[in-house]
Amino acid sequence: MAVTAIASHTKSFVQKLLQANPFWIQSCYFFSLSMAGFLLLKILPLRDATSKPTNVDLFFMSVSANTVSSMDAMEMEMFSNYQLVVLTLLMVTGGEVFVSLLGLHFAKIKSQMKDSSPDVSGMELATLSENHADLRHQKPNRMPPDMTVLDMKSSSRKHLFFVVLGYLIVLHVVGFLLILVYLRLVPDAGAVLHRKGINASMFSIFTTVSTFANCGFVLTNENMVVFRTCSGLLLIVIVQALVGNTMYASSLRAVIWLLKKLTKRQEYDYLLNNYGEMGYDHLLPGPHAFDHILTECYTAMVDNGLSKEMLL
Known part of the structure; x- marks a missing residue:
């Protein structure tokens, strides 16, 4: 009881x-x-x-x-x-990715509670024909014969949650390892931390999290200025900043596309073709994701050109 x-x-x-x-x-x-x-x-x-x-x-x-x-x-x-x-x-x-992951999780719970409610199930069946009409405006999906549109949508939302979770974990682990290995292999970078009494492992995980979340905190008082000659470290940080922030939406779609090719799961095909139904703002259509990449590359080149002109 x-x-x-x-x-x-x-x-x-x-x-x-x-x-x-x-x-x-x-x-x-x-x-x-x-x-x-x-x-x-x-x-x-x-x-x-x-x-x-x-x-x-x-x-x-x-x-x-x-x-x-x-x-x-x-x-x-x-x-x-x-x-x-x-x-x-x-x-x-x-961080934006983690907060959006929580929102995705709550949306999944809300959808499950809605589907399990007897008062709502009748409304879902009544609007099923409208869902099919909406799907005709998007690319068709090859769903298994024993799976309905609602089942596919629910399963796809679960897959999206675990894709974002895996994206978050894998990139943090990879970023941490890359920075840590770089500090071990490049004496100049490691010497900065040794001189300041900063633990290399703590610096690696802190910098990875800070960069991915677009926070910008660094354990040194001078920020990244003391590493201005460590181009490898700066490149690692740049990539972390892009995949965790401005390029996140495009990177997420690329990951889903890759998983679709590797696993042949219909849920990933559904996510790519019916992105609007997931209620996840970071899941963009293909053309928009590609345009986003071009825009960011163009902006980076313009900023780099302006910086060089100011130095001259």
Whole structure:
């Protein structure tokens, strides 16, 4: 009885949460994480015990990390490794890809609850013909004979969730390993961290997360200026910034296309052809994704040209 009551209350809470205004949900999400981050930063010891930052400074750093705004009120070399772990988690949970993943997860739960509701199932069957009419405006999908449109849509949404989750994890792991290996192989880069007493592993994961989330925090007080001669490290950081931010939508579509070719799963074909039904803003149609790549490349070349002219 107790388990049933808990399950019932949990389901009721989730239903109310899904019906709430997204603005208030996100506001509570970011405020709660920022407050938790502030408390942890205050409790955990600083690297320099003589430093006495104010509560406003610590709260500002917590909010800045969670909202990936890259504004700091303290020198990064003041924080201990434990505090850096807190800032890293704040950047992960505040990054665009992670937040969109949470939205995708809630959309999946909402869809499952909607499909399981007896009051809604009749409406779904009544509008099934309208769904087929809408699909005729998009590319056809070869669905298995035992799978309906609703089943394919639900399965495709699940696949999209795990694709985004895998994208997030794999790129963070790869970025961390690339930076760590570079620091080991290039003495000049490793010497900078050794001179400042910064752990190479912590620097690698922190820089990867910060760059992917478009936060811009670096563990050195001079930011990336001290690595201006380390072109390999800068290239790694550039790629991380692109695939985690401006090129994310195009990269995501490329990953789904590759998975479709490798696995032959119909869900990936459905995602590519019926992107609008997923309710995921980062899933773009093919032409838009390609145009996005061209626009970013053109913008990068123009910025590079302007920078050279200013130096001359």
